[in-house]
Amino acid sequence: MTRVEIASAPDAGGGRSRRGHRHRSIAEKIGAMGLQRVGALMLLLATAAAILWANLGLGSYTSFWDTHLELGVGELHLEFTLHALVNDALMAIFFFTVGLEVRREFAIGELTSWSRAMVPVVAAVVGLVVPALLFVLIAAPSGQQQAWGVVISTDTAFLVGALALVGPRVPGRLRVFLLALAVVDDIGALSIIALVYTQDFTPLPLLIAVAGLVAIYFTRYLRMGRGPVYATLAIIVWLAFLASGVHPTLAGVAIALLVPVYRPNRRDVEHALELARTFRQSPNSEYARVAANSLRESISINERLQSAYAPYVALVILPLFALANAGVVLSGDILAAALTSALTWGVVIGLVVGKFLGVFGSAAIMKLLRVGEFGAGLTLDRIAGGAVLCGIGFTISLFIVDLAIDDPAAQNEARVGVLAASVIAFAIATAVFRISDAVHPDEETGQTLVRPVDPRRDHMFGTADARYEVVEYGDFQCPFCSKASGAIQQVREELGDELRYVWRHAPLVDQHPNALAGAEASEAAALQGRFWEFERGLFADQENQLPSDIVRLAAQLGLDVPRFERDLQSAEVAAHVRDDMLDAEAMGVDSVPTFFINGRRHVGPYDAGSLIRALREADPAPAPTSAPTPSPRS
Structure with missing residues (x-):
């Protein structure tokens, strides 16, 4: 399991904000x-x-x-x-x-x-x-x-x-x-x-085992009572293996x-949530059974x-x-x-x-x-x-x-x-x-960006040869990240083509139940070339990011919704978010938003003026950390 801890976000005066959120590790959560x-x-x-x-x-x-x-x-x-x-x-x-x-x-x-x-x-x-x-x-x-x-x-x-x-x-x-x-x-x-x-292989019982395995495969299509069927067939298959010598x-x-x-499936999850709300409004055994079954089946x-x-x-x-x-x-x-x-x-x-x-x-x-x-x-x-x-x-x-x-x-x-x-x-x-x-002593861990920016993978504004680079680890439901997005916009207006800005995911899953879903949804949108539009949509409505809200946003942005929903289930989308979270863990990232300026971790306020001063004080002499290939997903 990944282990990414996100602490309270730094406030504008530096240090930790008391309004910030603490992220327990994913491993601890499960x-x-x-x-x-x-x-x-x-x-x-x-x-x-x-x-x-x-x-x-x-x-x-x-x-x-x-x-x-x-x-x-x-x-x-x-x-x-x-x-x-x-x-x-x-x-x-x-x-x-x-x-x-x-x-x-x-x-x-x-x-x-x-x-x-x-x-x-x-x-x-x-x-x-x-x-x-x-x-x-x-x-x-x-x-x-x-x-x-x-x-x-x-x-x-x-x-x-x-x-x-x-x-x-x-x-x-x-x-x-x-x-x-x-x-x-x-x-x-x-x-x-x-x-x-x-040893002592006997083929006939193995034929019975094969028939049992075929029946197990098709059991998934039963509408109810799958548990007893699986259990019965499993015992038959086990006995057949025993008799065959395998x-x-x-x-x-x-x-x-x-x-x-x-x-x-996002729709199944939302349907389960609706049934749970129904049970909460009118608690009875029938609603409880239906809600529990729906949650389990999701x-x-x-x-x-x-x-x-x-x-x-x-x-x-x-x-x-x-x-x-x-x-x-x-x-x-x-x-x-x-x-x-x-x-x-x-x-x-x-x-x-x-x-x-x-x-x-x-x-x-x-x-x-x-x-x-x-x-x-x-x-x-x-x-x-x-x-x-x-x-x-x-x-x-x-x-x-x-x-x-x-x-x-x-x-x-x-x-x-x-x-x-x-x-x-x-x-x-x-x-x-x-x-x-x-x-790898503690004082050095996390001071340097461990994964160089890759325009083929990362979501990036700016050119590969830009003088300055800002990489942000953030969460679409975090209010501090939403405020930081305004500061980043001001920095871009001030520095123009001299700035390369990159977003990476570090969702606060304990404080924001839909943060991980939002991150994965943005990656599904990126597969259709609409990451930044989706990002702005998520930041604009942080309180409403349930599965139906996410699908509605995709439709409003003109995405191919059936493809978007298929991509939400894909391993590629989940892997991209998981990789960002593992990178954050490797660097000891424990708060969002966390910024890396020209490959070095930024400590202190993250208002536009502070970021611009930090960028100009940083030594831009080292070669850019990214490859010169334009991003097809930006």
């Missing part, structure tokens, strides 16, 4: 960061508990998880151990949430555009190959080369949790990069589980990829399911998995065997060294060759810390240990390697991030 942090700690505690139990429980650990369960109706019977119930059934829910995230990222997230996705995708793929090659090379003397899948995958839960605990001060851009990388990493790991570690956890992924995902099933399952996965399923799989007996003999085991060292070096070389090495080469898009704040030292964190392969690594290795002694050696690699990766990443933060 609680995702807190859940991931707590989930990582729960995972860590469950791992420690499993190791203590296995070593102090006098054999009760193994006997408990080997407890047999039998479920049956008539002649239909299923037998499970508790260990298999966790690994085959509960983990199917975990892989289901992974599949939901994969589906979302490819539909409306970071992986919708190849130019944006190139860096994390290439880094993820190389980060799969290099660890596997190192493992095969080092573990060959053990005779367990087939277990190379143990070192290919990063534990997303631990990765994000560890980033929240020890990551850099401004992790937003790095976090987006690592999450996109983790999605591709998960796709690779799941494909390898399906293709390499599936690992049943992959049923969760297959189902998730068929669950629809879309950005909220959000895609994919995102509703992610929100519903995320707490259970983070706080129950993954800790249970760790408790059932991390119980390594750490006797002197086992540790001595692990220290000299080619298998253990293959796992440690594959995860810690292989992941770092694959992820960081490929990213560094792409940055050197200027291939792909590296956003502001995604520096090589921060990528290095993230690449080291990718060596935490815990969940899927332990999962594949059971699939790839039959010998219990070798399984113990591999588990010791996984646990050791996770601890080593966490410790090294902590050191790398602390060094990175020292290299």
Whole structure:
């Protein structure tokens, strides 16, 4: 998630205005960061508990998880151990949430555009190959080369949790990069589980699974009662995968990829708001039910399911998995065997060294060759810390240990390697991030514009070779930004062609519920060449920026309204606004409006006279920060 904090706006006399607005982080608003942090700690505690139990429980650990369960109706019977119930059934829910995230990222997230996705995708793929090659090379003397899948995958839960605990001060851009990388990493790991570690394949049940998946796809067209239908079909598909010999956890992924995902439709959101107002005016159970259903339906099933399952996965399923799989007996003999085991060292070096070389090495080469898009704040030292964190392969690594290795002694050696690699990766990443933060001290952070002005991307008045440059980060519902727009107009009248002015987005989403929608709407208008007209319209009526107001403004400006509404749902529009917000976070922008004058942060009043004096006092000698290409979107 992005983390952009917007504090009170400076007043005309400098400092912070007491009338200004404070912006809590987006991550704080949705609680995702807190859940991931707590989930990582729960995972860590469950791992420690499993190791203590296995070593102090006098054999009760193994006997408990080997407890047999039998479920049956008539002649239909299923037998499970508790260990298999966790690994085959509960983990199917975990892989289901992974599949939901994969589906979302490819539909409306970071992986919708190849130019944006190139860096994390290439880094993820190389980060799969290099660890596997190192493992095969080092573990060959053990005779367990087939277990190379143990070192290919990063534990997303631990990765994000560890980033929240020890990551850099401004992790937003790095976090987006690592999450996109983790999605591709998960796709690779799941494909390898399906293709390499599936045994005793029986095709007929898989045909039943395919029929069930087709039915799941068409369930989206039911007008009501979709929940029970989805649940019933999901159970059938899971049982069919189990009977086919394909690992049943992959049923969760297959189902998730068929669950629809879309950005909220503005008209649906407004309809839900109207129903909520109706319920407020005349509260009764019928209006409450209709309003609640309308609000729920305005959000895609994919995102509703992610929100519903995320707490259970983070706080129950993954800790249970760790408790059932991390119980390594750490006797002197086992540790001595692990220290000299080619298998253990293959796992440690594959995860810690292989992941770092694959992820960081490929990213560094792409940055050197200027291939792909590296956003502001995604520096090589921060990528290095993230690449080291990718060596935490815990969940899927332990999962594949059971699939790839039959010998219990070798399984113990591999588990010791996984646990050791996770601890080593966490410790090294902590050191790398602390060094990175020292290299970017607080007093320097945010003083320089991190993303140079690009006329092909930015909304700009003036020419690329203008003597002076003003970049503003603002919010269309912020009254201070509205007043600042008048000051900017006076500055333009005074300086004329000597001034280049650029607007970028930093919406105050906690104080202004429609600010993000306004920013995205302006980007949809920009796709039709009408950004500045739309900006003036938004500033002229800051109190009325509901979806219907936004569409009405588009019609008044003569835009192609059907195209405008389609563009509002596009990933391109959302990505542009999100990038501006991530840039603001990388620079520590904590108030709006915030101005950068000739690439340096402006501190003090922002009336026209003060801005003109600051521009003339600034050294205009450095070359312009923008390319000489005219903007097609200005």
